Amino acid sequence: MIDVNIILQRNNFDIHIKEQFHAGITGIFGASGSGKTSLLQSIAGLANPQKGSISIQDREVFNAEKKINIPVQKRKIGYVFQEGRLFPHMSIEKNLLYGVKEKSSLTFNEVVSLLNLNDILKSRPSTISGGERQRTALGRALLSSPDILLLDEPFSAVDVQLRAQILPFLLKIHRKVNIPILVVSHDLPDLLKLTDKLCLIDQGRVVGHDDYHKLLRSAKAMRLFGKNSIMNSIGMKVKNMDPEKGLTILSTNGDENNVKVRCEKSQLTYQVGEALKIFISSDDIALSKEKLTEVTIQNQLKGKITEIIPRGATSLCLVDVGFQLVVEITAESSHRMHMEKGSEVWCLFKSVAIDVAG
Amino acid sequence: MLNELFSFNNAEVEAIWLSLKVAFYCSLIALPLAILAGYFLARNEFRGKAIIESLIHLPLVMPPVTTGYLLLLAFGSNSWFGSWVFETFGIRLAFSFQAAVIASIFVSFPLIVRSVRTAMEMIDTGLEDASRLLGASRIKTFFKISVPLALPGIISGGILGFARSLGEFGATITFAGNIEGETQTLPLAIYAKMQVPGQELGTLRLVLISVVISFVAMTLSEWYIKKMKSKTAGL
Numbered sequence: 268m269i270d271v272n273i274i275l276q277r278n279n280f281d282i283h284i285k286e287q288f289h290a291g292i293t294g295i296f297g298a299s300g301s302g303k304t305s306l307l308q309s310i311a312g313l314a315n316p317q318k319g320s321i322s323i324q325d326r327e328v329f330n331a332e333k334k335i336n337i338p339v340q341k342r343k344i345g346y347v348f349q350e351g352r353l354f355p356h357m358s359i360e361k362n363l364l365y366g367v368k369e370k371s372s373l374t375f376n377e378v379v380s381l382l383n384l385n386d387i388l389k390s391r392p393s394t395i396s397g398g399e400r401q402r403t404a405l406g407r408a409l410l411s412s413p414d415i416l417l418l419d420e421p422f423s424a425v426d427v428q429l430r431a432q433i434l435p436f437l438l439k440i441h442r443k444v445n446i447p448i449l450v451v452s453h454d455l456p457d458l459l460k461l462t463d464k465l466c467l468i469d470q471g472r473v474v475g476h477d478d479y480h481k482l483l484r485s486a487k488a489m490r491l492f493g494k495n496s497i498m499n500s501i502g503m504k505v506k507n508m509d510p511e512k513g514l515t516i517l518s519t520n521g522d523e524n525n526v527k528v529r530c531e532k533s534q535l536t537y538q539v540g541e542a543l544k545i546f547i548s549s550d551d552i553a554l555s556k557e558k559l560t561e562v563t564i565q566n567q568l569k570g571k572i573t574e575i576i577p578r579g580a581t582s583l584c585l586v587d588v589g590f591q592l593v594v595e596i597t598a599e600s601s602h603r604m605h606m607e608k609g610s611e612v613w614c615l616f617k618s619v620a621i622d623v624a625g
Numbered sequence: 626m627l628n629e630l631f632s633f634n635n636a637e638v639e640a641i642w643l644s645l646k647v648a649f650y651c652s653l654i655a656l657p658l659a660i661l662a663g664y665f666l667a668r669n670e671f672r673g674k675a676i677i678e679s680l681i682h683l684p685l686v687m688p689p690v691t692t693g694y695l696l697l698l699a700f701g702s703n704s705w706f707g708s709w710v711f712e713t714f715g716i717r718l719a720f721s722f723q724a725a726v727i728a729s730i731f732v733s734f735p736l737i738v739r740s741v742r743t744a745m746e747m748i749d750t751g752l753e754d755a756s757r758l759l760g761a762s763r764i765k766t767f768f769k770i771s772v773p774l775a776l777p778g779i780i781s782g783g784i785l786g787f788a789r790s791l792g793e794f795g796a797t798i799t800f801a802g803n804i805e806g807e808t809q810t811l812p813l814a815i816y817a818k819m820q821v822p823g824q825e826l827g828t829l830r831l832v833l834i835s836v837v838i839s840f841v842a843m844t845l846s847e848w849y850i851k852k853m854k855s856k857t858a859g860l
């Protein structure tokens with residue numbers, strides 16, 4: 268657990284944060300300059316708060332009153348920077364070995380195979396791709412046997428296509444080591460691919476720290492999400508695959524009665540029963556009062572509106588289809604179709620609108 | 626004529642050898658100090674930094690004779706420090722081989738510091754943070770990250786200092802004197818030869834050697850920097 272209670276003066280504003288972060292991945296979301304990175308730097312010891320205290324796994328690493336300030340190198344922190352910060356004069360192998368402790372929770376070979384780094388061990392950082400660089404940085408941090416992992420915008424230096432190559436690795440790591448992992452990002456969809464546990468920071472203050480679906484009910488959180496479309500993130504299991512039709516059928520827990528979702532990712536080989544997360548943008552879903560018959564849309568899920576949250580010119584409908592779906596419709600449609608709490612609706616979305624993270 | 630040009634007499638060989646020796650010891654002593662000073666100046670902001678910088682750089686802009694005279698005041702036999710060294714170790718600092726090395730150190734130090742400092746400032750300090758986050762102490766970080774990454778600047782600084790030492794004249798003649806075989810380095814030997822009529826060929830000989838040594842040093846340094854740059858190219 269990380270226990271933070273700090274006041275940190277910055278040039279244009281001050282940061283007041285009092286939070287606890289538990290094992291597992293927590294996404295730290297906020298606009299650039301909101302204080303996300305300052306929070307990570309304070310935990311790591313790269314920035315010194317004026318007041319307060321920080322504990323990592325019950326070890327006090329900073330306390331302004333008691334004048335405790337454990338130096339960076341003794342805080343046992345795995346830190347992955349936006350640009351990877353690999354040492355340019357060392358091979359990938361040497362980079363990975365730089366912080367290795369004698370008693371490491373993961374062995375070198377485990378990390379290399381976990382992150383798929385075997386082919387580039389002898390390469391120099393300048394000759395490998397951005398995704399490989401980030402994976403090396405991640406592996407290097409893991410091999411230093413950290414008590415916690417801090418990732419500062421780990422995807423922004425990597426283009427969108429390559430992000431898909433890093434996210435699964437992060438999830439793998441999360442399953443392998445049970446330590447607190449804080450991931451800072453200003454990209455909500457990226458964070459949701461990793462976790463539903465979010466900590467929202469705005470102008471140096473935490474404005475929400477909860478499950479994503481609960482945060483959708485908070486006005487402060489919604490303000491922070493701003494104009495971004497709200498992403499649905501749903502945990503699913505592979506039910507069966509139909510390669511001929513190019514569809515994979517998923518369900519929330521693999522039972523016959525559960526909601527099935529189809530998506531076209533069958534070029535990737537999933538295994539039946541495999542757990543994965545799918546993402547559908549709230550504005551990629553349409554609502555209908557009846558099931559449509561002559562339509563190309565593959566997914567039609569029946570559900571009941573549990574809540575309608577007004578959001579300026581649009582409304583967010585929370586629909587229970589066996590799991591919660593957030594659907595964004597214009598206020599005008601909402602009014603015209605008499606949408607209200609308890610209304611029965613069909614949620615319609617194309618199979619190509621679904622994004623999958625393994 | 627050509628034969629004569631390349632037939633060195635003992636005194637001339639001695640002057641060449643002495644110059645190389647002074648320059649070698651000068652680099653050997655000044656370089657580690659300059660690496661520390663350059664790193665310190667590149668990484669720290671403090672009150673009075675400008676004064677420290679000016680003091681270090683003073684010999685670069687002061688007339689070398691002035692530097693030599695100040696050294697004489699500070700380290701000469703009549704000075705507190707000079708007499709202490711003589712009484713304790715029996716070593717006379719002024720007008721000796723040591724004096725030639727000391728004079729060289731003072732005039733080449735600012736050049737090496739400048740070069741090292743620029744190289745240190747070019748390093749992304751984020752890499753040093755990354756090293757410490759991986760559990761490396763400040764000292765390990767310095768030797769494993771900062772010094773290797775600044776190596777091109779350190780080497781070129783060292784070569785610059787070496788070359789500056791080879792060319793040192795004013796401070797040396799003032800503080801170390803012009804003693805054949807002990808403090809008479811190449812430039813002093815050239816100067817001495819110029820004072821004597823009929824030594825034109827000898828003068829030319831030493832001038833040529835001086836040019837060759839400087840040229841080789843510079844070429845080596847350029848080649849090395851290029852090699853290092855291609856090695857650490859990119860991120």
